Amino acid sequence: MTERQVVFVGAGPGDPDLITVKGKMALERADVVVYAGSLVNRELLADLKPDAQSHDSASLTLDEAVTIMVAAVDQGKKIVRLHTGDPSLYGAIQEQIEALAERDIKTIVIPGVTAAFAAAASLGQELTLPGVSQTVILTRVEGRTPVPEKEQLSKIAALGATTCLYLSVGMMEKVVSELLAGGVFTPMTPVAVVSRASWADELIVEGTLADIAARVEAAGLTRQALIIVGEALAARVQGVGEKSKLYDAGFAHGFRNRR
Numbered sequence: 471m472t473e474r475q476v477v478f479v480g481a482g483p484g485d486p487d488l489i490t491v492k493g494k495m496a497l498e499r500a501d502v503v504v505y506a507g508s509l510v511n512r513e514l515l516a517d518l519k520p521d522a523q524s525h526d527s528a529s530l531t532l533d534e535a536v537t538i539m540v541a542a543v544d545q546g547k548k549i550v551r552l553h554t555g556d557p558s559l560y561g562a563i564q565e566q567i568e569a570l571a572e573r574d575i576k577t578i579v580i581p582g583v584t585a586a587f588a589a590a591a592s593l594g595q596e597l598t599l600p601g602v603s604q605t606v607i608l609t610r611v612e613g614r615t616p617v618p619e620k621e622q623l624s625k626i627a628a629l630g631a632t633t634c635l636y637l638s639v640g641m642m643e644k645v646v647s648e649l650l651a652g653g654v655f656t657p658m659t660p661v662a663v664v665s666r667a668s669w670a671d672e673l674i675v676e677g678t679l680a681d682i683a684a685r686v687e688a689a690g691l692t693r694q695a696l697i698i699v700g701e702a703l704a705a706r707v708q709g710v711g712e713k714s715k716l717y718d719a720g721f722a723h724g725f726r727n728r729r
C-alpha cells in the first residue's frame with residue numbers, strides 16, 4: 471500500500487542539474503507533481519513518467535493545491551510538491567504541511583540548493599571570510615509580506631555580516647537606505663545582484679551601496695534576483711587578506727598534523 475505522504479522537493483535555483491539525486495528520483499517515481507511554475511525550471515518535468523500529471527501551483531490558492539494533493543493521496547498515488555530553491559525558504563511550506571497533517575498525510579522534505587548559494591557560486595565568492603565575516607544572513611526587505619520589527623533590515627544591517635536578500639530587488643532604494651541606516655555598511659560597501667542565478671540568461675550586476683540601485687535599474691532587473699551585500703565581496707578585487715585556519719600549515723586539526 472502506498473504511504474499517505476507528500477514529498478516536498480527542492481528544485482534548486484534553475485539549472486535542472488542542480489536538483490539533488492534524491493529529489494530527481496522522487497520526481498521520476500511521482501504520479502502527480504504540483505510545481506511552483508513561476509520559478510521552477512520546466513525541464514525538470516521532462517523525466518516524469520509518461521502518465522504522470524503535473525499542476526502549476528502559480529495560479530492556485532493554498533486550498534486548491536492541498537485539494538489536488540489530498541485527492542491524489544486518497545487515490546494511492548505518489549505525489550511530489552516541487553518548490554524552487556530550498557523549500558524551507560520563502561516557500562510557504564509550513565501551511566501546506568499543516569493542512570496535509572490535518573488530513574493525516576505526512577510530509578517528507580528533500581532539500582535543494584537555495585538562490586543565495588547559487589548566486590555565490592556564480593560569483594565565485596566565499597560568503598564567510600576569516601576576519602571579514604563569519605556570518606551569513608538570509609533575509610528580505612519588508613514588502614507586502616510584513617517583516618517582524620526585530621528583523622527590520624536596518625537592524626539586521628547593524629551586524630555588518632554578509633547579507634543575502636531575497637524578494638527585494640524590486641525595492642532597491644529602500645534596501646540601500648535601510649542597509650545604510652544600520653550604521654556599519656557605508657556607501658562604499660560592495661553589493662552584487664545576481665539575476666536568475668544558474669539559468670542560461672543569468673545576469674550579474676555589481677557595484678557599491680552608492681550606485682547599485684541605479685545599476686540595477688539600468689539593467690532592468692525587477693524580480694528573480696538575489697542581492698548579496700558585505701565586505702566579503704571585496705575579496706575578489708582586493709584579495710582575501712587573512713587566510714583560513716583550515717588550510718594553514720601551522721594549524722593542526724583532527725585530519726592533519728601541524729607541519
Ligand SMILES: C[S@@+](CC[C@H](N)C(=O)[O-])C[C@H]1O[C@@H](n2cnc3c(N)ncnc32)[C@H](O)[C@@H]1O
Nearest residue numbers: 483555556560584585636637666667694695696
Ligand atoms: C519565493 S522566493 C523562493 C526562494 C527559494 N525557496 C530558494 O530557496 O531560493 C523567490 C525569490 O528567491 C530568489 N531567487 C529564486 N531563484 C533565483 C535565482 N535563480 N537567481 C536569483 N534569485 C533567485 C529571488 O530573490 C526571488 O524573488
